[in-house]
Amino acid sequence: MVPSVNVVVANGSGEILLIRRTDNDNWALPGGAMDLGESLPAAAVRETLEETGIDVEVTGLVGIYTDPRHVILYTSDGEARQEFSVVFTARPLGGVPTPSAESREVHWVSPERIGELAMHRSMRMRINHYLTGGGTPHLG
Template sequence: MARTDHYHDPDAPKATSIVIAASAFVVDDSERLLMIRRTDSGKYALPGGRHELGETMTQTVIRETEEETGVTIEVTGLIGIYSNPHHVIEFSDGEVRQEFSICFRGRAVGGEPRPSDETTEALWVQRDQVAGLDVHPSIRLRIEHGYSSATEPHYT
């Protein structure tokens, strides 16, 4: 299913749903960031996805990271809560979603990056190489917040 992100676009369609999601900011001992390349948009992103009934949010981010990257993580902190109503995602099936996403800090505890059904790539990226990747502004913001030394979580 294809997706189009509308970000501060006055011509964007109105959201028809809201979905709770989680993403992971995981940096290894070499200061490389775990990233994916999405199959639905081709953009690079942090691993993560939809919260499922019966899960805690930390279980969601652990499951989604492992599904999308092959890397098992443990959650070590909270980066922020993101709920920008000016960012809607339009899917080819007609759904237009406003996402409510919680970004967690994590630490890899096992596995090696590999692609999945949802990713064409899963890889460790040097910090200075992130700027050159095609990353949506909403994800870039989470990465910026992840690298910051703020002691309090970001929220919108």
């Protein structure tokens, strides 16, 4: 089990920052594993900058996701991990959307267009919790 983060970054127009992942070609929120000696909010800021080129400030919590049936198999090294992800909200401070080794595309996407994008069901659920949650964190 490795603690990880995802980040819902919304701009002033309400668009959400999404990446198109290089490993599976799905669209996703920026995020990744927490490093040793790092806090979860610091991991959220670092991962967002690394994957998108956008510097952010964490502003809140969408939820905590620990579904024991959601096991992620990493084909690069064969490692299997049970989901343990904290999803934060953040506001952009600066930067330009820029792809990385983990993101082939980076775009601001309107909530209306998100349904059109290829995305893992767990990622879609996190975004839907953000869009419909009313500020109450999801715990589960």
